[in-house]
Amino acid sequence: MKELRICLVNAGVRTLYSSLVSPPLGLLYIAAWLREKFNVKFIVINQKLDNISDDELVDRIITFQADIVGISAMTPSAWLLSALSIKIRKRCPDVLIVAGGAHVSGLGSSAIAGTEIDLAVKGEGELSFEMIVERYLAGSRYDDIPGLIIREGNGRVVTNKGMARLIEDLDTIPFPAYDLIDISKYWKVQSMLPVPRRKYISLFSSRGCPYGCIYCHNIFNKRYRTHSAGRIVDEIEWYIKTFKVDEIEFVDDIFNLDRKRLIEFSALIKKKNIKIKIAFPNGMRADIFKKEEVDALVDAGMYMTSLALESGSERIQALSGKGLNIQKFLENVAYIAGKGVFVNGFAMFGFPGETAEEMQMTIDTACSSKLHSISFFTVTPYPGSSLYDSQVRKYPEWRKPDLFREITSCHAMVNLSAESDDVLMYYQRKANRDFYFNSVRIGRLLRDYPRPFLMPLYIPELLKRTTKGLTIK
Numbered sequence: 001m002k003e004l005r006i007c008l009v010n011a012g013v014r015t016l017y018s019s020l021v022s023p024p025l026g027l028l029y030i031a032a033w034l035r036e037k038f039n040v041k042f043i044v045i046n047q048k049l050d051n052i053s054d055d056e057l058v059d060r061i062i063t064f065q066a067d068i069v070g071i072s073a074m075t076p077s078a079w080l081l082s083a084l085s086i087k088i089r090k091r092c093p094d095v096l097i098v099a100g101g102a103h104v105s106g107l108g109s110s111a112i113a114g115t116e117i118d119l120a121v122k123g124e125g126e127l128s129f130e131m132i133v134e135r136y137l138a139g140s141r142y143d144d145i146p147g148l149i150i151r152e153g154n155g156r157v158v159t160n161k162g163m164a165r166l167i168e169d170l171d172t173i174p175f176p177a178y179d180l181i182d183i184s185k186y187w188k189v190q191s192m193l194p195v196p197r198r199k200y201i202s203l204f205s206s207r208g209c210p211y212g213c214i215y216c217h218n219i220f221n222k223r224y225r226t227h228s229a230g231r232i233v234d235e236i237e238w239y240i241k242t243f244k245v246d247e248i249e250f251v252d253d254i255f256n257l258d259r260k261r262l263i264e265f266s267a268l269i270k271k272k273n274i275k276i277k278i279a280f281p282n283g284m285r286a287d288i289f290k291k292e293e294v295d296a297l298v299d300a301g302m303y304m305t306s307l308a309l310e311s312g313s314e315r316i317q318a319l320s321g322k323g324l325n326i327q328k329f330l331e332n333v334a335y336i337a338g339k340g341v342f343v344n345g346f347a348m349f350g351f352p353g354e355t356a357e358e359m360q361m362t363i364d365t366a367c368s369s370k371l372h373s374i375s376f377f378t379v380t381p382y383p384g385s386s387l388y389d390s391q392v393r394k395y396p397e398w399r400k401p402d403l404f405r406e407i408t409s410c411h412a413m414v415n416l417s418a419e420s421d422d423v424l425m426y427y428q429r430k431a432n433r434d435f436y437f438n439s440v441r442i443g444r445l446l447r448d449y450p451r452p453f454l455m456p457l458y459i460p461e462l463l464k465r466t467t468k469g470l471t472i473k
């Protein structure tokens with residue numbers, strides 16, 4: 001069988017405001033899955049990491065002689081899809097262009113309007129991409145692949161019935177194809193964790209989350225599926241051996257939902273005497289933690305975690321679907337921080353109808369907590385969230401990807417709160433001032449931040465957040 005050539009691209013532009021980069025795990029999973037089944041050669045290009053232009057990207061696709069190009073994009077990078085796919089089509093007319101990732105998963109068929117993308121996968125990618133390759137090799141049609149979005153010859157976009165098939169047993173997926181990227185390049189930039197320059201690897205050990213937060217995605221379905229504890233530990237051992245990493249960064253949505261697995265995982269790390277630092281830049285739900293689970297993770301090597309508060313108001317907790325038990329949050333943050341773990345928080349202002357009093361409740365809760373640091377974001381209705389679906393009728397312009405262009409936590413594209421833009425921005429600034437300009441907090445930060453000598457790097461950002469706040473696009 002002829003060797004197939006697939007180029008996988010993580011679309012993005014690295015800017016001052018959008019500088020975080022981490023390994024494109026979705027693409028690495030897809031490559032690992034496909035190369036077990038087909039005679040296929042891959043290249044993986046992270047446009048955001050290398051900040052390469054579309055033209056240079058197309059040069060590389062041509063040099064590689066790709067048969068298929070697979071592009072992944074989140075919504076803030078989705079504006080790139082049109083120009084990039086048009087350029088690929090112009091210079092490589094026969095290449096099959098396939099898209100996927102958070103943006104396509106959220107927006108569906110509208111995501112490929114105005115592009116030259118042939119096929120798009122909404123949701124989990126491995127099984128759909130496998131079916132695409134099968135049909136590509138057989139020269140047959142794609143119209144029996146569940147949920148697939150297809151651009152027909154006449155430019156019309158249709159969506160097949162059904163939903164992308166899910167992998168039931170996640171352990172059947174091989175380890176992500178980290179050999180296809182130069183992981184050391186990622187160690188020189190900052191990932192989601194607020195600590196730059198670490199010899200880490202990202203690990204995604206579960207898919208799906210049963211909670212219904214209105215601002216969150218639904219890429220992997222609401223049903224929670226996990227890699228087994230044994231598989232995660234095998235994966236970690238392989239990373240240590242192959243890439244000499246000393247840290248694992250879990251980017252799950254909700255790692256601690258399966259308590260039994262958490263305990264088993266921690267016990268295995270101990271039993272095998274694996275020396276590794278463990279960080280959770282997101283993906284822990286604070287109010288469901290039990291003390292023994294925290295103890296087990298700390299024993300296994302957890303040194304940093306982020307825990308989302310989102311709001312200090314019970315009304316907003318209910319309205320946002322998060323339904324966090326705020327008291328439990330405060331208790332668990334204190335317990336985890338007391339164990340010597342650096343605890344970062346997340347909160348948001350600007351939920352639909354949120355009042356100034358409710359914003360102040362969030363500030364008060366954050367300030368009364370034992371969090372070491374916290375990011376105060378504004379609510380952004382990303383495609384794929386139920387908040388987007390419920391509001392988009394009022395704001396039809398949101399369908400244009402340009403509106404979300406490189407939007408970050410420093411910008412708000414909309415103000416859904418009950419207050420004016422000025423009041424919303426005032427509370428974001430005030431939150432940063434009240435939280436950080438506190439001698440006890442600064443003392444704890446200096447004592448517990450894992451790389452104190454790097455802290456000055458964050459001073460310009462902090463000053464910006466405390467004085468300028470966000471801007472409404």
Ligand code: B12
Nearest residue numbers: 020025026070071072074075076100101102124125217409
């Ligand atoms: C790590 C991470 C990041 C990393 C980058 C990761 C990367 N891939 O480059 C960093 C920290 C840089 C980041 C930044 C941001 N992120 Co982020 N991030 C994540 C997180 C936590 C994990 C991503 C991951 O590795 N998932 C695991 C892999 C296996 O999943 P996957 O990438 O989706 O891939 C699967 C499918 O999507 C599909 N697929 C993916 N690509 C392709 C391509 C093809 C061709 C096909 C067929 C299929 C396919 O198949 C894959 C395997 O099943 C997700 C949450 C989540 N659960 O995914 C949020 C998430 C993706 N991020 C999100 C957001 C909002 C952001 C920011 C805007 C945050 C901010 N305010 O600044 C920025 C945007 C950056 C930008 N300019 O685009 C949203 C995206 C919403 C949306 N509509 O785009 C998510 C879903 C979080 C959420 N709760 O809603 N993020």
Ligand code: SF4
Nearest residue numbers: 209211212213216253
């Ligand atoms: S925000 Fe967290 S708890 Fe809520 S749905 Fe998303 S992953 Fe689940």
